[in-house]
Amino acid sequence: MTSPAARSERDHAPLRDAVATLLPRLTAFSRDLYDHPELGYREFRSVEAFAARLEAAGIAIERGTGGIPTAFTAQLGTRASGPQVAITAEYDALPGVGHGCGHNVIAASSLGAFLALAPLFEARDGADPLPGGVTLVGTPAEEGGGGKELLIQAGAFDAYDAAVMVHPSGRDVAAGPLSAKRQVVATFRGRTAHAAANPHLGRNALDGAVTAYQAIAQLRQHIPTTDRVHGVFLEAGTRPNIVPERAVLEFFLRSPEIDSLLALSERVEAVFHGAALTAGVGVDVVWDAEPIYLPHRLNAPLAERYAANLAGRREVPTRREDTAAVGSSDIGNVSHVLPTIQPFVAIGDPDIPGHSRERADSTLTPDGERAIADSAFGVAATALDVLTDDALREAAWADFHAQGDPVRVGDLVPLAPWPTFPEPVG
Template sequence: MSTLEAPYHRVREEVARRADALWAVASALHADPEPAFAEHRAAALLTGELRQAGFEVRREVAGLPTAFTARSGRERPTVALLLEYDALPGLGHACGHNLIAAAGLGAALVADAVLGGGEGSVLAVGTPAEECGGGKALEVAAGVFDDVDAALMFHPGVYDWVRAPLTASEQYRIGFRGRAAHPTGNPTEGIDALAALIELFNVLSAVGRRLPEGSHVQGIITQGGTATNIVPEYAEGRFGLRALTAGALDELADGLRTCAEGVARATGTSFEVERTSVRYEHFRDSEVLSEHFAGHLTRAGIDLSPPVPGVYLGSSDIGNVSARVPSIHPFVAIMDADGSDHTPAFAAAAASERGRRVLEAVVEALACTAVDVLRDTGLRDRAWDGHR
């Protein structure tokens, strides 16, 4: 066996030795789903495993009760393995976050066991509330990734894609205020706020036909009046915006405000706009690191391809991490492409035998990539050059 191959062989041995324990973690998380920012038992389980392995654990990082970091080694370079563990209300782990958590845990434990803390630092980062709330975005803002050289994670899916086509997104609340009146007794005295909100939907529908690729606005009415015999004095909607890049998202948000202002002038209402969510940046793939991961995954018989052009799979706060450090976020299929995540069938797949096989393959590929990052100065330089 060559000197270059020796660490990879040790990774495979470590993964095989830990396979049952990692599957037990994934299964325990799957059986006990917790929603965003309430993943207390999940965080306790994961930090307990890391602390037992000798990692230095910090809880409640970035002021988030269920966020954590666990470090082995104290010097740069540092590679971060990201763990997601929030579940969907009513659907449980229908996005497979139990597998993401177990994969990040396993890769951190394996990489540390192989390198022994002698070639940098392995950092496991517990990232709550990916589905809604943006734990990673808040951690980035708090400086959790300031001294990190690469951030690695995977996502189970219905495609085998080397990188994630994830858009930028944020949500806004728009309220219109008019004047209440009786709709038949004194209709001319009323200013219908609900009519203004509905007109905004009509305007956005027309504007939507000429938005650039990857940009769209989806809205719902959250408040539309109190009674049918009262002209609505106040009406409110929530609007989700997505765009291919952060810059395009800024333009879309400016356009939304312009549309609301125009409707308010036309209807005699006043309006207010408020951003109501953490901003998710678009994902910036580290091509050089993704190629390394894909090469390691091939040994398990899983070949990753580029994503299908024009197909976007939503948004994630990994985009905020990728704006800060070289990052990977490949998709690896745990069910066929005629299925979809955020469904009961996908939740079942996250606890299936195929899910277990993918977990073991991904832990090996992530750990090997982490070893590459920590041992190869040239690889880190190329990743940072591509990031800049």
């Protein structure tokens, strides 16, 4: 009987070879997504691009997973028995900046890892096929819309032992923190009047919104430095000579822990009601029109194995003590239902801002190509280890449960309504 450690070492070599062979196709795939960016829940072309690569390899794709038109799954091995790993892929872009978060690299590396693993599920050279199964899970609308949360609600992440993907960044780290995030919209309601002839008969909704915006700016002085509150005016009146009867604010709130996010929410809602009272207007406060994003529950055993697998290709610290949780992702929601890692892979200058055209362009550089290769191998090798190493699976689950019970968003707040999904164009 071959030991898990010996089998893992033996099987990593074909993964390296497979990724090297796949790399030209993966970089072309990444550029194709870069050239055709699509917003959340509109990624119809991107899904078909995945389908073309999978079907060319003889692998079937299931579109519309969980009732979400631009979600998909593809399967290696069997879901009926044995260990199970989900390799997640993101592929939505940002308005105005395209793939400024590098989701084209995520898509290419996840696809590459999945295709590199495919031959190992067949008997070869006297070796048994890999046990269990690996599922490529296409998760739309990470940048807004919470595709992974909707897939969780639909049961698409049930009965896996691990989930893994890699995200571009300015620095390498195997376990990087992510903040919880929620959304709130405050609609201030006043009364119109002629702003010059009889302003005393009006009630200015914009005054209420401006007061709220300024009060939240003051609130920022008295919240933990790890928290974030940032917002915009969606509506602010129509004409200067009409007292505005309607003004709308939208804010995102972030905090590194669930409890602190809920506490911050209470303080922000109090600001809205206080501002409305000051201006003599009404206010309607609506939370979570989009799903809450939970903080990332880090998994040390999986992160350490990923870092070890990349030794010799790039130096990946397991943790960076100087890295604060500021960004958010719906991968955090997955991490609260099963052991999950989302390592970060460095591309280009570490000072390139996220969500920028410069970040998008960096994915097309030789550094971006190297990131695809290293990430695809790291994901594939770590997935293989989860399938073949009983001790790793046990350690990953022990670490998960040591941080608490599984958490689902519906246990914390009312669930956001499911969106009305766009139809394909043309």
